[in-house]
């Protein structure tokens with residue numbers, strides 16, 4: 001399907017979120033060598049939260065943040081704006097090493113991290129259009145409904161109570177958001193809508209106010225114990241923390257660590273009151289579904305729908321198209337889904353499309369780690385759930401660097417070792433077959449299959465999802 005584009009349509013250029021507040025002019029690069037206590041590579045949420053908590057805990061620390069483009073250039077300035085309590089990874093896999101109780105603690109820590117972000121945003125005067133309206137997950141076929149029930153049963157096993165997540169009747173769903181073709185839904189209060197670029201910009205300002213220098217236009221070309229090397233100078237530091245998530249594969253030595261998977265978004269023109277009267281969505285809930293080619297959506301503060309999903313494919317050799325240009329077929333596919341969810345939107349147009357990369361480890365579970373012997377540390381591999389997880393990561397990296405043993409450093413994602421992805425062409429073949437199989441599986445399920453298609457199970461087996 002071809003999507004109707006507005007006359008002001010923009011493709012890429014980082015994201016709509018930045019277009020609405022202005023793409024920043026990058027600040028000055030590192031120019032010469034520097035001594036620091038902690039060097040942080042990457043100024044997205046992970047790097048900035050880490051700098052924030054470290055500097056708050058120990059104001060005398062000399063912290064240098066090194067950023068290739070500008071603070072918030074990566075996924076942190078492009079995401080769907082779901083400040084969600086969902087775990088970044090499979091509870092079963094975390095439980096294998098640390099047991100079920102530790103996973104339940106991790107889950108509670110995720111819920112608490114949502115409120116921590118909201119609290120710090122308020123304390124630092126960051127207006128990021130935050131509304132904690134919860135998350136609605138809808139099923140639009142019998143197979144999706146079966147998965148929704150399975151997923152709810154699994155959540156119960158991992159400690160989600162009736163207060164944490166519950167089934168909605170279709171009437172209750174309709175009173176919140178009228179989604180065409182929805183046959184089942186759940187709602188959890190553990191999610192807040194944010195404007196991603198406003199949050200990351202505000203966080204960068206807060207970090208600078210604390211006295212942390214963020215060097216922009218400063219690509220790190222080598223990370224080694226005690227040093228981060230850039231074209232115009234080397235930072236020597238006791239701790240060097242890699243906070244580059246989806247971009248990690250471009251750093252020498254880390255090519256097969258986390259696969260850079262693309263996620264793509266479109267945003268509509270502002271929708272008039274009569275359309276909102278038809279759709280509802282007064283509670284600003286985040287909206288997702290149970291398709292294999294899943295979607296994620298928000299009603300923006302300025303009355304549009306921002307709608308994202310899998311789309312633009314993984315690029316051979318873990319390449320990254322950094323400014324987020326999105327192919328026409330991806331825009332068309334997202335538009336087709338959006339108008340299937342909300343037929344009333346079909347007479348409007350797309351104002352902006354963009355893409356970004358998120359980091360996917362081989363076992364699809366995130367990690368946070370500091371090796372006190374080498375001083376090297378990292379956090380990431382959030383598989384598309386990094387908005388909240390990066391806050392937990394920042395606080396955990398802070399404790400690990402300061403050598404504190406806390407509740408956070410005992411959580412089961414700390415210090416996990418994950419094997420590398422296969423070399424090419426296997427990586428490319430694996431991800432592309434996953435996409436193809438998921439698409440076929442969704443089509444079969446929409447055509448009436450009452451259970452999860454075996455094709456999706458094969459896709460999960462291939463990629464370890």
Ligand SMILES: Cc1cc2nc3c(=O)[nH]c(=O)nc-3n(C[C@H](O)[C@H](O)[C@H](O)COP(=O)(O)OP(=O)(O)OC[C@H]3O[C@@H](n4cnc5c(N)ncnc54)[C@H](O)[C@@H]3O)c2cc1C
Nearest residue numbers: 042044045046068074075076079080082220356385386387
């Ligand atoms: C389209 C999209 C939608 C998403 N939606 C959601 C969502 O709704 N909810 C959710 O929880 N998660 C979502 N995610 C994932 C989430 O945005 C990320 O997990 C999170 O922002 C990661 O933050 P980060 O700081 O670790 O990485 P990033 O924000 O990607 O920051 C990494 C930074 O490192 C810099 N960098 C890279 N290489 C170098 C280098 N060599 N030297 C110096 N600097 C370097 C980059 O320029 C970048 O600024 C989405 C992601 C995308 C792409």
